Amino acid sequence: MNTFSLSYLHKALIERNAFIYHGAGVAKGVGNVSTNAIPFLDRLRNVITQDLEVCCSTVKFGDSELNLDFWGRIGLILWPRSHNSITLVSPIDAGTIPDPNNFGRRQITRLPITSDALVNSIDSRPPQTANEWCVLDYDVIGIFVEPKIQYVENGDLHDVELMDVFQNFPSMRVFAFNNGLLREVLPPGNWGSLVSISDLYPYDDKA
Numbered sequence: 001m002n003t004f005s006l007s008y009l010h011k012a013l014i015e016r017n018a019f020i021y022h023g024a025g026v027a028k029g030v031g032n033v034s035t036n037a038i039p040f041l042d043r044l045r046n047v048i049t050q051d052l053e054v055c056c057s058t059v060k061f062g063d064s065e066l067n068l069d070f071w072g073r074i075g076l077i078l079w080p081r082s083h084n085s086i087t088l089v090s091p092i093d094a095g096t097i098p099d100p101n102n103f104g105r106r107q108i109t110r111l112p113i114t115s116d117a118l119v120n121s122i123d124s125r126p127p128q129t130a131n132e133w134c135v136l137d138y139d140v141i142g143i144f145v146e147p148k149i150q151y152v153e154n155g156d157l158h159d160v161e162l163m164d165v166f167q168n169f170p171s172m173r174v175f176a177f178n179n180g181l182l183r184e185v186l187p188p189g190n191w192g193s194l195v196s197i198s199d200l201y202p203y204d205d206k207a
Contacts, residue, residue, distance in 0.1 A: 004115040006083045010201040012119050017061040017197055019182075020080070020135060021144055022047055022054045023072020027152045040151040041160070041168050044143075047076055052104045053087060053136040054078075055096050058122050062180035065146050068128045073149040074160060077175065077200065079139040088134035089113055089121035096134060106134050141200055142173035145185070162189045 004012075013019065024043050038046065047054055056078060063069035080086060088094060088108045099107040125131040149160040165174055166187045174185040175195060184192035 002083045002086060002113045002118075004083055004113070004118055006080070007203060008115055009080065009083055009086065009118065010203045012115075012122070013058070013201050014197045014203055016058075016119075016122050018058040018122055019141075019144075019197060019200055020056050020078045020133060020138075021059045021070055021075050022056045022078055022135070023065070023070055023075030023144075024151070025072045026150055040153060040158070041164075044074070044076055044169075048140050050104065051137075053106050053134055055094075055106065056133045056135050057130045058125075058133060059144070060122075061182060062177070064177070068130060070130045073146045074165065075144055077141040077144050078135055079141050079201070080135060081137045081139060085135055085137045086113055086118070086133060087136050088132070089117055090132045091121045091124040092126065092129055092131060094132040094134075096132065105136075108134055140172070142175055143169050144175050146176060163187070 057070035059070050096106045099105045176185050182195045186192045
């Protein structure tokens, strides 16, 4: 059992202008023959529809994949369903891998996470480095993008256009940074309203 509450988690993210992001990298990461065969956008669909423990980064306003602050130019903003949804925190890439003996879980040491460890994993992230959280039991708030979105499949480089994102995830809200601030993106690619972290993670001091 983690020693912080869900409300503390939300408050920590709000105070740091950060959200929890699971990105799909340009090239497939560590996996096996089966997972490596999954088409690019289907990787994200699997995270939405299956009971998976996924590696994430906390993304702060003004971060960029170009600066190595997180992995992947397209991915999912996650909503943990409980304080115990966070299963690992690290200010750097912890190098976690899928557990070959437990489908859908990651091979990590499972210890209670303290509030100090939680915030330190965000506050002590070195420059030009992605931190790593592992998250289990979550909802997906929406899609985050940082164009130009590209991926490698069968040795070829492919582009994902913004309209492809809307067409592949029609029920999802889409977000992006504009001048370092988070905004919703509306079809076919128009800027919508500014979005605060408290819009994503409403703070309830009783949760």
